[in-house]
Amino acid sequence: MAENKQSAVSDAHKKIKAAFEAFDYKSNNTVDVREIGTIIYSLGCFPTQKDLHDFIAEVEEDRAGFIHISKFLPAMTKVLLENRFPPIPEERLFQAFEVLDKEKKGYLEREELSNYMTKEGEPFTQVEMDEMMAALTIDEKAHISYKDLFGLLTS
Incomplete structure (x- = not known):
């Protein structure tokens, strides 16, 4: 049992x-506080705002606008192990997008989604x-399919 927990940690x-390192542009074990949401989402966690x-308030260094790995790592480990966010x-997402897609086309226009x-x-x-749009597959008519969007939002 303890071995499994150690492995999970x-x-x-x-x-x-x-x-974290993907956003540590200065290689000084810190990231800009504005990157934390993206880092957390990339780890498969989806907190509310x-x-x-x-x-962020828990891990930010004296409201200095950056977060050090030494504070982020234990706090984020706890979040992951507790499955906090x-x-x-996918079914709930599909229902939400069906409501937005009043014509039941199976896609949303780029501008419509952005709005x-x-x-x-x-x-x-x-x-x-901008980051999300860059990651989406958008056809020549600026259509964004649910399938592509779900993959991005649930990965």
Whole structure:
């Protein structure tokens, strides 16, 4: 039992360090606080904006605008091991997008998706929206299929 927990912690540390290092542009074991949401999402966790702000408040260095790996690693390990911010079930996402897709086309227009994601609910920032759009497969007519979007949102 203890061996399994040790293995889970070791695996979590590897994932967290890899995700963190991808945003440690100065190689000084710190990242800009604005990158934390992206790092957490890349680890398969989907906190609400309130949860994200609370997490940042817990790990940020004296409101200096950066987070050090020494604070991030134990806090994020706990989040992963407790499955604190689970992904949204695909069925629930599908239902949500069906509501948005009033004509039942199976896709949303790029502009339409951008509008929903930046102005409704817990809105994405423009930077987050740009990153998401860059990662999506968008056809020549600027259509974004649910399947592609679900893969991005649930991976």
